[in-house]
Amino acid sequence: MTVRRITHGLAVVAALAGAPASAAELPPAERAAVFKAAAFKPRGSQFVRCEEEPPTASYVPGQIELADLNGDGKPEAWVTESSVFCYGNTGSAFLLTKDADGTWRKLFDAVGVATALETKQQGWPDIEVGGPGFGKFPVYRWNGKTYAARK
Numbered sequence: 001m002t003v004r005r006i007t008h009g010l011a012v013v014a015a016l017a018g019a020p021a022s023a024a025e026l027p028p029a030e031r032a033a034v035f036k037a038a039a040f041k042p043r044g045s046q047f048v049r050c051e052e053e054p055p056t057a058s059y060v061p062g063q064i065e066l067a068d069l070n071g072d073g074k075p076e077a078w079v080t081e082s083s084v085f086c087y088g089n090t091g092s093a094f095l096l097t098k099d100a101d102g103t104w105r106k107l108f109d110a111v112g113v114a115t116a117l118e119t120k121q122q123g124w125p126d127i128e129v130g131g132p133g134f135g136k137f138p139v140y141r142w143n144g145k146t147y148a149a150r151k
Contacts, residue, residue, distance in 0.1 A: 026064070034064055037104035038079040038094040050086035058084040060091075069116055070123045074098060076107075078114070087111050090131035095147070108140065108147040126150065 026034070035047040046061035060082035066075035076098075082091040093114035096104045108114070112129035117139070119126045124142035131137070140147040 026066075031064065034077045034079060034096060034104050035062055037096050037106055038062070038109075039106075040079065040081070049081055049092070050083040052083060052085050056083065056085050058082065067116075069095075069125055070097075072123075077104065088131075093129075095127070107142075110140070112137075 032042070032047075035042070038049070040047040040049045040062045043061075048061050050059070052059050060080075062079055062081045065078045065080075067078065068074060069076045074097075077096045079094040079096060080091060081087075086092070088111070090112045092111050093108070094106060094110075095108035095114070096106050098104050108127060110127075110129045112131045115128045115130060116125040117128055121142045122144060124147075126142075127140045127147060128137050129140065139150045141150045
């Protein structure tokens with residue numbers, strides 16, 4: 001697996017054979033369901049979680065990128081949004097998966113730059129949450145139900 005870095009609403013992900021590679025390819029109802037699961041609200045043609053009035057120049061509304069992180073052939077959704085006002089210099093990232101009943105469920109919610117690492121637990125990659133600066137950034141590990149900080 002390659003490292004996937006989420007930066008300010010844009011993700012670098014591998015395209016999935018037979019699956020949509022971005023939110024632009026998702027049907028509108030599916031796109032809305034992903035944003036709703038990540039607690040975003042529709043605002044015109046965009047989806048927002050951070051309420052800026054008026055929006056600052058740093059604001060980038062919600063965006064979705066899809067990637068099969070656990071190798072099950074079905075894409076998970078990275079939902080990101082950027083705002084210096086709401087998140088500082090790091091942006092925000094949310095990872096969702098689609099349950100067997102078709103419902104999107106949030107697995108991970110962090111303020112920072114999320115990077116899927118090559119190390120895995122039960123098929124799911126560890127996720128490092130970085131940001132500006134140097135030093136050791138926290139790593140979150142799949143515990144079978146959700147992502148929790150690695151100790």
